[in-house]
Amino acid sequence: MMTIKNTFGGILFAGLSAVQMNVQAVPVYDQGGNRLHLDGRVLGRHFFSQNKAMSGDAVIARINLWAETDINDQMYGYSRFEHDFRANKAESEPGEDYTRYAYVGLSAREYGYFDYGRNDSIFYDVVRWTDIFPVWGAGSFAIDNFLSRRGSGAFSYHNRDFFSLVKGLEAGIQFQGKKEGNTPVLKQNGNGYGLSLTYKLPETGLTVGGSCIRSSRTDAQKKLSPGRGDNMDAWVAGANLEHGPFYAAVLYSESRNLSQVRSSPLNIYGFANKAKSFEAVASWNTPLGFTASVGYIQSRAERLESIGQAWLDKAWVFFAAWPFNDNFRITTEYKMSLLKDDNALRLASQDAVAVTMIYVF
Secondary structure, eight states: OOOHHHHGGGGGGOTTSGGGGOOOOEEEEEETTEEEEEEEEEEEEEEEESSTTTOEEOOEEEEEEEEEEEOSSSOEEEEEEEEEEEOSSOTTSOOOOEEEEEEEEEEOGGGOEEEEEEEEOTTHHHHGGGOOSTTTTTTTSOTTSTTSSEEEEEEEEEEEHHHHTSTTEEEEEEEEOOBOTTSOGGGOBOSEEEEEEEEEOTTTOEEEEEEEEEEEOOHHHHTOBSOOSSEEEEEEEEEEEEETTEEEEEEEEEEESOSEEEETTTTEEEEOSEEEEEEEEEEEEOTTSOEEEEEEEEEEEEEETTTEEEEEEEEEEEEEEEESSSSEEEEEEEEEEOOOTTOTTOOOOOOEEEEEEEEEO
């Protein structure tokens, strides 16, 4: 849960992405214990790659609304709405606009806060630590993929400093309702739940934590191959270190029926029966004002029918950001693929570069 009072200085610690630099959200309304803030950004992004499917225009406009209302001295309600507008198609073509966040909640101060709607998943309490790249961050985990990154129909509860008893200890629990119908089968989910626990060691800058999730699978998902079984389950453990201008994080995860497996050349569409993922990142805010980051991502599927083991992703990611001021910056992100051309799933192995001009208001 993000609050207007204490979060606009570092909105959504998504590492070095565009959202991090908006420190001046516009106050639209602030009277009688009610607050409404607006912020937004335009990302003028273009991809360069020898893979034509990855190359081209990817301009996005994003708008974000935050609101709070005081209920009494100990409680306040809050909500958030964030929506993306794609601007890389002709006006006559169908759009691909989508809502990133839409939730409403209640905070009871030291007793915790809970909300319902479309929000970050409980797994993301740890996965966010390596999600510092705007394009290829946290590449081992997909959006709208059970409770792994961001999804809808989620009821979440978090408690910071564990009822004011243990400073730095945060616990969370989340439940997600079944989603199927017209939803693409890889984006569906059954009823699920997850837990997270993180602890920031006092005066060290080091945070450690872990999360586990489990969901039932829909009837359509059970028919996929690869991907056997009635349930999805996964766990992740990680750590991050903040020290002055330096930041580093690492995570390791194992899962069953969570990682998506797609291969058009082999006509494969399903989930990995088992997958192991490892991610590590490091970042430096240089004295010259620009940010330099590097990351390593690898995710491997196991027990795939007729294949056995196969890489789902394996790459180095390099990132640099040049801020002109609080509202304008240019970023460059380079993904250096380590997949071989003849990899088991025939996945694209070409490198790619994303260059972005970002204006934030």
